[in-house]
Amino acid sequence: MKNRKAQLILAIPDLIAVFFGVPLLIIFIGHSVDLPPLAMKVLTWVGPLWALLLAAELQVFSRRRLRPVIVHFSNTESGQAERAFVAALDFPLVTSLHMLGHFALGVPAWGLIMMVLGTGLNWGHIGAVLIPGIMTGAVVGSIIFLVEEKLLHAQVSQLSGQLGDSGQAYQRSRRMSLSWRLGILFLVTMSLAFSFGLIIARYPGIWYLAGLGLAATLTIAYLTAQSINRAVKLLTGKMQGISGGRGGLTQRLPILGNDELGDLCREYNRFTQQVLQLIREVSNVASNLAASSQQLAASSQEMSASSQEISSTVQQISKGTAVQSERLTQMAKEVEKLSNSIKLIESQGRMTMVSSQKAIDASQSGAEKNYEAVARMGEIYQSAALTNQKVQELQNKSKEIGVVVSLISNLSQQTDFLALNAAIEAARAGEAGKGFSVVADEIRVLAVEAGNSAMKVASLISQVEKEIANTVEVIDRSRSTIDASKATVDQTEQSLKVINSTVAVAGTMVKQIAEATRNQSKSAGEVVKLASDVSTVAIDTAASTQQVAAAVEELTASMEELTALAQTLSQSADKLNGLVSEYE
Amino acid sequence: MRVLAFAIGEHRLGLPAEYVSSVGRGEHSPSGGSGQSAVQEYNLCRAFGAASSEGLRAINCEWNGQAIRLLVDHIVGLVDLDDQTLAVWPSMLSGINLFYALGMADTKMYLLLDLSQIETLKPRA
Structure with missing residues (x-):
């Protein structure tokens, strides 16, 4: 103022x-x-x-x-x-x-x-x-x-x-x-x-x-x-x-005096306050209603979508169940075939068990024979060693003979030279040396023959030595072969032992397999029965699934109607909210 | 005619026996350390280009007072040549002066060595 x-x-x-x-x-x-x-x-x-x-x-x-x-x-x-x-x-x-x-x-x-x-x-x-x-x-x-x-x-x-x-x-x-x-x-x-x-x-x-x-x-x-x-x-x-x-209710009448008009303004203000409060509450309710309607519409749409997904899923399940039933029937047939195969395997397993026992016996017999072969191989090895020793002794003797023959050959050559020189001297002596020349010639002939004989002996000894060397080589080779054979026999012995134990284990396993095959045969029969039962249940499930699919489709239709109603309600709430807001 | 027959490879040669002093192994000289004059040694195997498979043989001989030692492949021995079969050295082979005649014995032909031409060979060192 x-x-x-x-x-x-x-x-x-x-x-x-x-x-x-x-x-x-x-x-x-x-x-x-x-x-x-x-x-x-x-x-x-x-x-x-x-x-x-x-x-x-x-x-x-x-x-x-x-x-x-x-x-x-x-x-x-x-x-x-x-x-x-x-x-x-x-x-x-x-x-x-x-x-x-x-x-x-x-x-x-x-x-x-x-x-x-x-x-x-x-x-x-x-x-x-x-x-x-x-x-x-x-x-x-x-x-x-x-x-x-x-x-x-x-x-x-x-x-x-x-x-x-x-x-x-x-x-x-x-x-x-x-x-x-x-x-x-x-x-x-x-x-x-x-x-x-x-x-x-x-x-x-x-x-x-x-x-x-x-x-x-x-x-x-x-x-x-x-x-x-x-x-x-x-x-x-x-x-x-x-x-x-435009917000008329928010306006207040001024109280200009303490009289009837003031009372009227005051009561009017109270009234508009109450009406405004009421409208605000209505507005809040309308807002909440609009929000709830929108949520309801959204939820209904989601539920409708979910119902459609469920419907399609149930249809797929229904189809899958039908396929499952068909596959189960096929499986039952296959299991029956498998059962027959298992029975066949069982009979073959018995035969295998018999064969396995024979293999065990043969393996044991082979092991015994191998033991004998090992013993014989040892004797051969000892004989070969003794032969080798004797041949080496023979070789040494031959070498000594060679030395003697060489000495003889040398002596015969010296004799040849002496006889020849004597003949030369006799020849130079002329007539006086004729008789001596004849003797010298004879001596020379003997010397030559002795030398030739010594050469032959040397040649023979050389051949003998060569043969002895070949023999020694053969013996050495035989010893190597015997050693290799002995090693092979030893390995064979070990292998036979392993085979023996393996065959024994295999026999045990064959017995166990035969037992397991019998059990499998029995179980396969039960599986055939179970597969048949499951197939029946699958057929029933397929029928139930189709009923569920129909129910889900009905639910989907109801959800779509609910969605439409929720949208209508949301629109009404928005409209109410707009109307109420004009008085605020 | 008595000759000392010897061989060099496939060839058979002969040397008159009156020139031959002795025979022996070819590895050492018999005149070494005897106080005589030095011995001229000729390796006929090498001169004729023949290879000896065994040890060489030595023929000790004399020519004009000169001791000569011939190394040969093999000594056959004393051989008597038929004088009627003895032939002079053919004129078509006049370029080869080491031999002077050919002789036959037991269907085998021997070339007689001319010691006067032995010096044409290079002595062994």
Whole structure:
């Protein structure tokens, strides 16, 4: 609130009282009461001073009463909104009553003072001025009330809006009902008319007084009507806003006074608050409903999709079950064939067991023969070693013979040379040496023959040595062969041992296999029976699966209908939400 | 005519017996350390390009007071050549001066060695 307006609000009562009330009172009293001349003079000249004194008093109290309003609007964080609201509501009525008091009590009081001062007034004069004082105070007070109410209208409206539900503040304020307001208006106008009528009847020349009273009456009537009309217009505008939508329910009617219209605005605000709360709850419910509907629609769609998947899966299962049944039947046939094969294997296993026993016996016999072969091989090895030794001895003897033969050959060669030289000498001796020449020739021939024989012997010995060397080589080779054979025989012996043990183990295993084959044959028969039973169950399962598939299809159709309903519900919830949001 | 027959490879040669002193093994000289004049040794196997399979034989002989030692392949022995079959060295072979005559014995022909031409051979070192 601006300071200038606050000063105006504070000045208005005194201005009205000084410039309207006091002259009216003086004229009123001057024409209605026969005052002594001195008293009239004192009243005329000193009366305004008394009025100024009373005005100052009113100014002091008015400032105290209006202070909460001024403080609140000069400092919005003062927290005195409720107190300022009560003060603004009470200020016009209290100020007007205060002013009424001034005129109703101040005028007789001033009469007593003048009576004491000896101006010629008596108790009759004091009683006579009482009515004009009250009448003037009522007129002035009414005008002050209506003007102050108009001036404070904006502040009261703003404070009412700030306080929201201003119930307690409203209760604490002073009430001025419309009945009282209209009654006072009627009483004042009628009193003025009656009074002025009496005065004009008594003093016909003061018709202007009638015009003054008429002007005051019209002013009061106008301000009263405007006061009521202002509240009605404001209420009508708010109602038009509500009916036009766009958050009308959030608007609050300002409480402009503690009267029937204020009650109406207050109850209207309560009503709209409750309706708004209800609409918000409905909006929340609609929002939740929309969300739930959307979730329901989504869930229904998912369930519908799941149902379709289940349906297709069940159909696949149904097909698979049929195939399974067919395969099981085939399997039963194959298992029966397998059972027959196992029986055949069982009989062959028995034969194998017999053959295995024979193999064990043959293996043992082979091992024994091998032992004998090993012993014979040892004897051969020893004989070969002995032969080798003897042959080496023979070789040594042959070499000795070779040496002797070489010696003989050398001797025969020497003899040959000696005989030849002797023959040469004999030949050189001529006839004398002829006989010696013959002997020498004979000796030489013998020597040559001896040499040839020695050569032959040497050749033979060489051949013998060669043969002996070959024999030694053969024997060595035989020994190597015997060694290899011995190793082979040893390996054969080991192999036979392994074969013997392996055949024994194989025999045991063959027995176990035969036993297992018998058990398998028995189990295969049971498997054939089980496969037949499973095939029967699979056929039943296929039939049940088809029934399930049909049920799932029906479920899928129901889910699709549910999805459509959920979508419709979601749309309705959205629509409701939109409608409700227009009133928020 | 009595000759000492000897062989060099396939060839049979002969040397008149009156020139021959002795025969023996070919590995050592019989004149070594005897105080006589040095012996001229000729390896006829090498001169005739024949290879000896066994040990060489030595023929010790004399010519004009010179001791000569011939190394041969094989010594056959004393052979009596028929004088009627003895033939001079053919003129068509006049370029070969080492032999001077041909002789037959027991259907075998012998080339008679001319010791006067033995020096044409390179003595053994």
